[in-house]
Structures are given as C-alpha cells and as structure tokens.
Amino acid sequence: MPLLDIENLTVSFPQHEGVVQAVRGVSLSVAAGESVGIVGESGSGKSVTCMAVLRLLREPPARIAADKMELAGVNMLTASRAQLSASRGRVAAMVFQDPMTAFDPVFTIGHQIVETIRAHRKVSKSEARGEAANLLARVEIKTPEAILNSYPHQLSGGMLQRAMIAMALSCRPQILFADEPTTALDVTIQAQILQLIKDLQAEFGMGLIMVTHDLGVVAETVDRVVVMYGGRVMETAPVQDIFDAPAHPYTQALMASMPGRSAGKQRLVEIPGASPNPSNPPSGCPFHPRCAVAEARCAAQVPAFKSQSATRAAACWRLP
Amino acid sequence: MIRYILGRIASIALTFTVVSVIVFLMMHAVPGGPFDGNDMPVSDAVKAKLNASLGLDQPLYVQYFKYMWGVLHFDFGIPFQSPGETTLQLLSRAWPPSLILGGAGVLIGAPLGILLGMAAALRRNSWIDYLASAFATLGLTIPVFVISMGLIMVFAVWLNWLPASGWGKPHAWILPITAYAAIPMATYARYTRSAMLDVLTKPFVTVLRAKGLSERRIIFQHVLRNAALPMVTVFLPMFIGTATGSIFVEAMFRVPGLGAYFVSSITLRDYSLEMALILMVTMMFCIAYLLSDIVYALLNPRIRVGGRS
Numbered sequence: 015m016p017l018l019d020i021e022n023l024t025v026s027f028p029q030h031e032g033v034v035q036a037v038r039g040v041s042l043s044v045a046a047g048e049s050v051g052i053v054g055e056s057g058s059g060k061s062v063t064c065m066a067v068l069r070l071l072r073e074p075p076a077r078i079a080a081d082k083m084e085l086a087g088v089n090m091l092t093a094s095r096a097q098l099s100a101s102r103g104r105v106a107a108m109v110f111q112d113p114m115t116a117f118d119p120v121f122t123i124g125h126q127i128v129e130t131i132r133a134h135r136k137v138s139k140s141e142a143r144g145e146a147a148n149l150l151a152r153v154e155i156k157t158p159e160a161i162l163n164s165y166p167h168q169l170s171g172g173m174l175q176r177a178m179i180a181m182a183l184s185c186r187p188q189i190l191f192a193d194e195p196t197t198a199l200d201v202t203i204q205a206q207i208l209q210l211i212k213d214l215q216a217e218f219g220m221g222l223i224m225v226t227h228d229l230g231v232v233a234e235t236v237d238r239v240v241v242m243y244g245g246r247v248m249e250t251a252p253v254q255d256i257f258d259a260p261a262h263p264y265t266q267a268l269m270a271s272m273p274g275r276s277a278g279k280q281r282l283v284e285i286p287g288a289s290p291n292p293s294n295p296p297s298g299c300p301f302h303p304r305c306a307v308a309e310a311r312c313a314a315q316v317p318a319f320k321s322q323s324a325t326r327a328a329a330c331w332r333l334p
Numbered sequence: 335m336i337r338y339i340l341g342r343i344a345s346i347a348l349t350f351t352v353v354s355v356i357v358f359l360m361m362h363a364v365p366g367g368p369f370d371g372n373d374m375p376v377s378d379a380v381k382a383k384l385n386a387s388l389g390l391d392q393p394l395y396v397q398y399f400k401y402m403w404g405v406l407h408f409d410f411g412i413p414f415q416s417p418g419e420t421t422l423q424l425l426s427r428a429w430p431p432s433l434i435l436g437g438a439g440v441l442i443g444a445p446l447g448i449l450l451g452m453a454a455a456l457r458r459n460s461w462i463d464y465l466a467s468a469f470a471t472l473g474l475t476i477p478v479f480v481i482s483m484g485l486i487m488v489f490a491v492w493l494n495w496l497p498a499s500g501w502g503k504p505h506a507w508i509l510p511i512t513a514y515a516a517i518p519m520a521t522y523a524r525y526t527r528s529a530m531l532d533v534l535t536k537p538f539v540t541v542l543r544a545k546g547l548s549e550r551r552i553i554f555q556h557v558l559r560n561a562a563l564p565m566v567t568v569f570l571p572m573f574i575g576t577a578t579g580s581i582f583v584e585a586m587f588r589v590p591g592l593g594a595y596f597v598s599s600i601t602l603r604d605y606s607l608e609m610a611l612i613l614m615v616t617m618m619f620c621i622a623y624l625l626s627d628i629v630y631a632l633l634n635p636r637i638r639v640g641g642r643s
Contacts, residue, residue: 070540095549103546110544115537118556120563120635130545165635181545 016043017189017221018067018106021082025059025066027075032293036062038245038300041319046188049215049222051232051253053268054242057289060225063242064191068106069098086188104134107182109211111194113174117166124162127181134185149180153210172203176210183214189221196231208235229272233257238325241265244290244300247319249328262328264301299330307332335631342627346620353616354405354609358398361608368414368603388414390605401609410613411606415598421610425592431501432591435583438507439514440573447519451526455534456553466523473520482513482586499588510587514580518572525568529561536560563634570626574618 025037037059044050052060065071066078069090083090086105088097102108110116117126127146128139137145143162150158153176166174175195182190192211196204212235215222224235232239232253239256241249241264249262260266267285287304290296296303302312311331319329367390369381376384385391389400404411410421419427447470454466489509490498497506533539534557542552581593592611599608631637 065540068544070543099546099548101546102544108541108544110537110541112537116541118538118542118560120559120633121556122635129547129551133545133547133551167636178541185546 015087017046017048017086018042018044018223019082019084020063020067021080023063023066023078023080023083025062025071026077028077029075029293034293035245035295036292037066038295040242040245040247042240042247044189044221044223047219047221048238049212049224049236051224051226051236051239052242053226053229053232053239055227055289057292058242059245060242061193064108064193064223064225068102068108068191069093070102070108100134103130103182103187104185105187106189106191107185107187108191108193109175109178109182109195112198113171113178114166114198116178117174119166121165122162123164123166123169123177127162127177127184130181131184146180146184149184150177152183152214153177153180154206155180171199172207175199175203175207179207179210179214183218186218187220189223190215191223191225193225194227195224197226197228204231205234211235229257229268241268244295245292246300246316246329248301248330249326251326251328255326261322261326261333262330263305263307263332265328267304267306338631339624339628342624346624349620350613350616354402354613355398357609357612358401359394361603361605362394362397364600364603366603368605370603401606405609405613410610413599413607414604415602415607421606424595424607425610425614428590428592428595431589432580432584432593434507435510435514435589435591436580438511440518442511443515443518444522444569444573446515447522448526450519451523452530452558454523454527455530458531463527466527470520470523470527473516474524476516477582478513478517478580479582479586481516482510482583485509485513486586499586501587501589501591506587510583510589513586514583521572522569525565526561529564530557532564533557533560559633563630566626566629566633570629571619571622574622 020040020042023037023040023042024035027034027036036057040059040063042050042052042063052063054060062071066076067083067085067090069078071078078091080091085101088101088105090098090101093101117123124143124146127149128142131137131142131145132139146162147158150161155161155173155176161169161173161177169177175198179195190211195211196207199207208231211222211224214220222236224231226232236253239249239251239253240247241256241262243264248264249256249260251261256265257269260269264285270283271285273282285304290300290303296313298311298313298315299305299308299317302308305312309331315331317329317331319327320333321327322333367381367385368388369376369384382391389397392400401411408422410425413419413421413424416424450466450469454463457463486498486509489496496509497503498509500506539552539557542556543549581596583589584591584593595607596611598604599611
C-alpha cells in the first residue's frame with residue numbers, strides 16, 4: 015500500500031469572476047521512502063496539491079474533492095480535526111518556501127520546536143529541549159543552544175531553513191513535503207540545504223515530495239518526477255528518463271528551454287504563449303494552445319493518463 | 335531596559351513642562367478674567383482688588399513659576415468657582431464618580447469588545463461577524479448621549495427598573511456605566527477583529543497548523559499573542575482617556591463627576607482648576623504611553639532594547 019495515495023484530486027476556489035480551478039484531477043502515489051519531485055511553473059497547482067493533502071487550505075473558499083486521498087491509511091477527505099492534527103507533523107511534515115515568515119516572531123526557535131515535539135509525544139519539556147538541540151546539531155548548526163534561545167529575527171534565512179527542517183523532522187515523519195525549500199535562499203546556501211534534505215531523507219528512510227520549478231533541484235534530489243501543468247499531471251517518469259528522454263511535448267519543451275543544455279552561445283529557447291488562465295482553462299489538453307505538435311483532438315478532449323512502461327506514464331494524444 | 339525607562343521618564347518631564355507652558359499661555363491669551371462675567375457685575379475697583387489678592391495682577395511668568403512651584407509641592411491652588419476648598423480637594427471629591435464610571439465602563443466594555451472581535455475574526459463572514467461589525471459600527475456612530483437617552487427611555491421610563499439619573503446608590507450606576515461601555519466595546523471589537531485577521535493570514539499560522547498543533551493552542555497562544563502587539567499600544571492610553579470621565583454621560587445621568595469641570599473651568603477662567611485638570615490628564619497619558627511601550631517591548635522580542643534579554 016502506498017504511503018500517499020491520491021486519485022483524481024480537484025481543488026477549486028470559487029470567486030466573483032468564476033471558479034479558479036487550481037488542481038484538475040491529479041492522481042499521485044508515493045511509496046514509503048520514495049522521493050518524488052513535483053515540477054511545474056507558477057500556477058500549475060503543485061503547491062496547492064500538497065496543501066490540499068494536509069488540508070491546510072482554508073475551506074471555504076477552497077473546495078477539495080477526490081476519489082481517494084489517503085495518507086498512511088487515513089482518509090484525509092473525511093478525517094476529523096483531531097485526526098488531522100495527529101497526522102500533520104507526525105505522519106507528514108512540511109518545509110515551506112520562505113523561512114523568514116515561517117516562524118512565529120514572538121517565540122524562540124527552541125519554544126517552537128519543543129511545542130511541536132510535545133504536540134505529538136508525551137515527553138517532558140527538558141527532554142524535548144534536549145532532542146531539539148540534537149536535531150539542530152544534525153542539521154549542521156554549530157551552536158544549537160544559542161539557536162534554541164534565539165528569536166527568528168535574529169537568524170539568517172539559511173539558518174532558519176535549517177531550523178525549519180529540524181522542526182519538521184522532530185517527530186520522525188514518514189513523509190516530508192518540501193515546498194520550494196530553497197527558492198528564498200541565497201544560491202550558495204541552496205545547494206547545502208538540498209544536500210541536507212537528501213541526506214536526511216536517506217537517514218530517516220522517509221518519503222519526500224520536493225515541490226519546485228527548478229529542474230536542477232529535481233535532478234539533484236529525487237528518484238521520480240511528476241510534471242504538472244495547468245492543474246494536471248502531464249507526465250511522470252524516473253528522473254533520468256525525464257532528462258534523457260522526455261515523452262510529453264510539454265516536458266520536451268521544458269528541457270529544451272533549460273539554459274546550458276546544449277553547447278555554444280545561443281538564444282534561450284522559450285515556450286511560446288503564457289500559462290493557462292486557471293479560471294478559464296482551455297478545453298482538452300491544457301497545453302494544446304502552446305504545443306508545437308497539437309492536433310484537432312487535443313483541443314476537443316482531455317487525453318487520458320496512460321502508462322508507457324512499468325515506470326512511465328503521460329497524458330498526450332500523440333503517445334501510444 | 336533600565337536606561338531606556340530612565341530616558342523615557344526624562345522625556346516625560348520635558349513633555350510635562352512644554353505642555354504646562356503652552357496651556358498656561360493659551361489660557362491667559364483668552365480675553366477676559368474670572369471676574370468679568372455679566373451675571374453679577376463687579377466694579378473695577380473690586381475687580382482689581384480681587385485680582386491682586388489672587389496674584390493675577392503680576393506678570394505672567396511670575397504667575398507661571400508660582401503655580402508650577404506649587405504643583406511641585408502638590409499645591410494646585412484654589413478653584414475660583416468653588417473657593418471654599420483647594421483644587422486637590424475638589425478633584426478628590428469629583429474624580430471618584432468619573433473614575434468609577436470610566437473605569438467600570440472600560441473594564442466591562444473592553445473584555446466584551448475583545449471577545450466580540452475574536453469571535454468575529456474566527457468566524458469570519460458568518461452571522462457573528464456581521465452582528466459584531468454592526469454592533470461596533472453602531473457603538474461608534476451613535477453619539478453617546480443618544481445611547482444614554484435610549485437607555486433612560488427603556489430602563490427608567492418604560493420598564494421603570496432603574497433610576498434615570500443620580501449617583502447615590504450603586505444601582506444608579508448601571509445605566510451610565512452601560513452607556514459608557516459602548517464606545518470602548520465598539521473600539522476594542524474593531525481593533526481586535528482586524529488585529530486577529532491580520533495575524534491569521536500570516537504564513538507562520540499555516541506552519542503551526544502543518545506542525546499538528548491544536549487549533550485552540552494556535553489561536554490562544556500564537557495568534558492572540560501576536561495580535562496583542564498592535565492592541566496594547568492603543569488600549570492602555572485609551573483606558574486612561576476614559577478614566578477622566580465623560581462630559582456627555584455625566585451630564586445625561588447627572589453624575590457629579592469631573593466632566594463638567596473641564597468645560598466650566600474654561601468658560602469661568604478658573605485658571606488653577608484648568609491647569610490642574612490638564613496637567614493631570616497630561617501626566618496620566620505620559621504614564622500610559624510609557625507603560626504601553628514597556629508592555630510592548632516585553633511582548634515583542636524584536637524591539638527589546640539591548641538585543642537578547
């Protein structure tokens with residue numbers, strides 16, 4: 015049984031101008047210990063998918079529907095508040111994009127890690143504090159005691175993201191959602207944080223969902239890639255195949271637009287057009303207006319998500 | 335922190351001096367004197383004698399320093415409109431009703447307003463939110479004397495449960511205190527609602543939920559503590575502002591409080607009382623701002639002076 019099992023997830027936000035369809039039928043499963051990257055441009059629905067799984071979106075306005083949304087055997091669609099609180103942090107933890115705004119500014123880092131530990135396990139404050147210090151040491155913070163006593167505004171972004179990761183790992187989650195964990199950080203820090211997440215994933219044997227728009231991040235950290243566009247999954251494949259032999263025209267276009275993939279000086283290749291308007295998505299395949307090889311049926315009907323092999327699947331009319 | 339507080343106390347002394355000079359000058363810049371009224375005209379000779387006996391014939395700076403010297407010794411002079419007692423005696427007689435009225439009004443109105451604002455923020459766009467907003471808007475827009483009149487009509491005239499005015503027995507306090515509580519309640523409800531909503535949309539609240547904390551802990555420990563930051567800066571000074579009484583409520587319910595003296599001391603050129611009242615209010619506001627700054631610093635680690643503490 016997969017650790018995370020989502021079938022046909024839709025997330026929409028009714029607004030005055032119409033319904034914004036952020037996620038339109040995403041199916042995704044992650045096995046225990048597996049690392050999966052979700053890539054896509056802004057507005058492709060990758061972050062919203064993660065937030066929806068942990069039911070972190072405000073409902074209403076958000077409307078979540080799915081044929082199935084199970085996390086470690088718990089049906090997250092019907093879970094009670096108490097079940098949700100028990101799953102969050104304990105079964106699935108999350109690392110967010112901007113560490114500077116992710117901590118409560120009026121409490122120390124130590125307080126915030128300790129309260130996370132004590133929300134899920136019956137341990138004394140001093141025990142929890144000892145564990146917090148160990149965790150901070152594990153995320154390569156040289157002076158754990160000083161950091162525990164610091165307030166968020168006293169630390170740098172890289173330091174806070176390390177503390178955030180330590181906090182996420184404090185209850186030994188079975189799966190870690192990392193939502194663009196390096197986007198807000200300096201380039202020099204990014205590689206360190208990615209390496210840290212990768213090492214910890216192996217050490218803790220936990221599943222990982224790495225949400226990013228950066229293909230470089232994906233190449234370095236995950237086993238399998240899920241490519242999203244316009245609220246749908248376009249393609250999923252092992253990371254090597256995505257880079258070496260992308261099947262879906264969108265993935266191919268993405269790879270072609272990566273700088274420095276071909277030798278010599280040349281103009282950066284771009285995908286013509288703009289991402290679809292989520293409140294008025296195109297009919298059929300969401301990518302067809304920008305697709306170089308689109309046919310008539312691409313605009314008429316949504317292509318089914320079909321397996322090409324044991325490890326690969328894509329949603330495109332042109333694929334067998 | 336100690337240095338900071340000492341610095342603030344020095345600046346309070348400066349504020350106090352500046353306010354006293356300005357008020358003293360403005361007070362004497364108003365034409366006429368305490369014995370120029372037309373109700374009971376006095377002859378010029380008598381007027382001159384009275385002015386001389388009260389020291390009003392001396393140059394302004396002499397009068398100012400004499401008065402302030404007295405203030406430093408807790409001598410606020412004699413109120414011309416009630417010469418049988420000292421200003422301090424008048425204040426200690428008239429202030430308690432105002433203090434009870436204002437204090438009870440805020441102590442009842444503020445917690446109710448905070449609860450109402452919290453309920454509105456937590457159940458945003460529900461009937462509770464709309465009811466609280468309507469209540470807050472009405473409380474702020476309907477003048478307090480209209481509210482007073484309504485209360486008198488319903489509870490004193492129609493139902494005949496409570497006296498329409500007076501300050502003798504404690505049950506006469508209920509209506510004026512209720513009228514008085516409306517404004518703090520409405521103000522606090524609006525502030526609390528917007529402060530809470532502001533914090534609830536912060537990313538760290540999502541992080542707290544993602545950590546698996548209970549909603550109750552998130553609201554009562556994290557959101558309230560953060561929402562309290564902008565609130566303390568408004569609440570303490572407002573508390574002081576109300577403790578000096580309300581001219582309107584006191585007039586409507588015939589409460590023998592301080593409110594009327596704020597007006598009469600100006601119209602009657604009652605210099606000693608006017609100075610005493612304004613200096614008292616100034617001092618209370620200075621202390622209130624000092625206290626709210628200290629509380630703010632204690633609640634907010636980001637502005638704690640001297641870094642980590």
